[in-house]
Amino acid sequence: MADSVKHLAVLGSTGSIGQQTLEVLRAFSHRFRVIALAAGNNSDLLKRQIEEFKPRFVYLQDEQKLHSIAGAGYEILPPEAMANLPLVDTVVIATSGKAGLLPALAAVRAGKTVALANKEALVMAGEIVTAEAKQHSARILPIDSEHSAIWQCLNGETTPAARLILTASGGPFRNYSLAQLEKVTAEQALKHPSWRMGRKITIDSATLMNKGLEVIEAHWLFEMPFERISVLVHPQSIIHSMVEFADGSIKAQLSYPDMRLPIQFALSYPERLANPQLPKLDWDKAASLTFEPPDCDSFPCLKLAIEAGKQGGTCPAVLCGADEAAVELFLAQKIKFTDIARLVEQTLSGHQSISRPNLEQIIEADAWARQQVLNYL
Numbered sequence: 201m202a203d204s205v206k207h208l209a210v211l212g213s214t215g216s217i218g219q220q221t222l223e224v225l226r227a228f229s230h231r232f233r234v235i236a237l238a239a240g241n242n243s244d245l246l247k248r249q250i251e252e253f254k255p256r257f258v259y260l261q262d263e264q265k266l267h268s269i270a271g272a273g274y275e276i277l278p279p280e281a282m283a284n285l286p287l288v289d290t291v292v293i294a295t296s297g298k299a300g301l302l303p304a305l306a307a308v309r310a311g312k313t314v315a316l317a318n319k320e321a322l323v324m325a326g327e328i329v330t331a332e333a334k335q336h337s338a339r340i341l342p343i344d345s346e347h348s349a350i351w352q353c354l355n356g357e358t359t360p361a362a363r364l365i366l367t368a369s370g371g372p373f374r375n376y377s378l379a380q381l382e383k384v385t386a387e388q389a390l391k392h393p394s395w396r397m398g399r400k401i402t403i404d405s406a407t408l409m410n411k412g413l414e415v416i417e418a419h420w421l422f423e424m425p426f427e428r429i430s431v432l433v434h435p436q437s438i439i440h441s442m443v444e445f446a447d448g449s450i451k452a453q454l455s456y457p458d459m460r461l462p463i464q465f466a467l468s469y470p471e472r473l474a475n476p477q478l479p480k481l482d483w484d485k486a487a488s489l490t491f492e493p494p495d496c497d498s499f500p501c502l503k504l505a506i507e508a509g510k511q512g513g514t515c516p517a518v519l520c521g522a523d524e525a526a527v528e529l530f531l532a533q534k535i536k537f538t539d540i541a542r543l544v545e546q547t548l549s550g551h552q553s554i555s556r557p558n559l560e561q562i563i564e565a566d567a568w569a570r571q572q573v574l575n576y577l
Contacts, residue, residue, distance in 0.1 A: 208288065209282040212239070213246065216459075235288050238295075240295075241260065243269055259278055259282065280302050319410075323509075324520050341469060350421075364428065367441050367491075382536055409502070411502050458478060512553075513553035514557045521547075525543075551568075
């Protein structure tokens with residue numbers, strides 16, 4: 201096989217980001233080879249992916265269904281072990297929640313290139329993950345559209361950025377009153393106006409928690425103090441983020457809102473590949489680009505996340521655990537949309553943070569937060 205072919209492990213292959221990653225790989229089958237696929241519990245889709253991409257290693261989190269995918273020609277291997285495979289050049293972390301933390305750590309410790317879509321790995325353990333990446337010469341390439349935009353704006357610059365500006369669509373309830381937000385249903389919240397994403401991240405986008413997590417991510421990815429990271433609501437989702445420099449100049453990255461573009465850039469970097477399947481902006485139809493500050497009174501999750509990031513220690517892990525538990529309750533119709541922020545705030549308020557935690561303490565803080573949410577309920 202040619203040296204130019206990149207060998208990939210795709211963790212979370214049946215989720216939204218995983219499926220879109222495979223769409224990109226499908227368009228460039230001569231440039232990429234799938235070595236390993238790991239999924240959650242969608243055994244039917246994983247079977248179809250195995251038949252098409254023919255990986256050597258597979259995994260399904262749902263142990264009851266694990267043996268139903270067993271077949272000749274490949275072997276079952278856990279995600280952390282996939283991240284260590286000598287055959288693999290790039291590990292795509294497309295899982296959501298804390299499930300991405302240990303595989304991400306395994307990948308950077310193995311010196312791999314990590315195409316990272318999972319927010320929680322850096323939010324929960326950013327100091328540990330980035331330190332391990334530096335020690336083992338691993339590269340973390342962001343798949344999130346906002347962080348990909350910042351990365352692209354910084355590429356080629358020889359002086360550091362003065363400020364990072366993350367854009368947010370504002371979600372489907374940007375103009376809702378507090379009374380209207382109280383009545384939001386899961387069905388409504390799952391209809392994002394701009395992006396095709398998984399269920400958890402779609403709810404996080406609706407509460408603006410997602411943007412708060414991205415601020416913490418940007419802090420670790422680009423070594424930027426929280427005071428120099430800001431959020432701006434941009435409903436058209438055309439400008440994906442901006443970087444301001446010392447002279448006042450601002451660079452922005454613009455494109456049609458399609459996650460396959462930042463995925464492809466991370467996988468093909470440093471090249472840019474022509475992909476006719478990706479939609480392009482039609483400037484004749486782009487009427488206007490508007491901006492407004494985020495409403496932290498109506499959407500307190502953004503402020504809660506940024507405050508947890510600034511406090512550091514185990515607070516970001518508690519933030520992630522509480523949010524994930526609360527979102528699950530909302531999707532199960534056990535709490536209201538506005539209860540997500542209330543439960544997260546209560547959980548953070550009751551937490552005694554540990555500064556400079558080790559990995560075990562981070563995982564324990566996450567588990568504690570999940571249980572606290574259930575206790576408050």
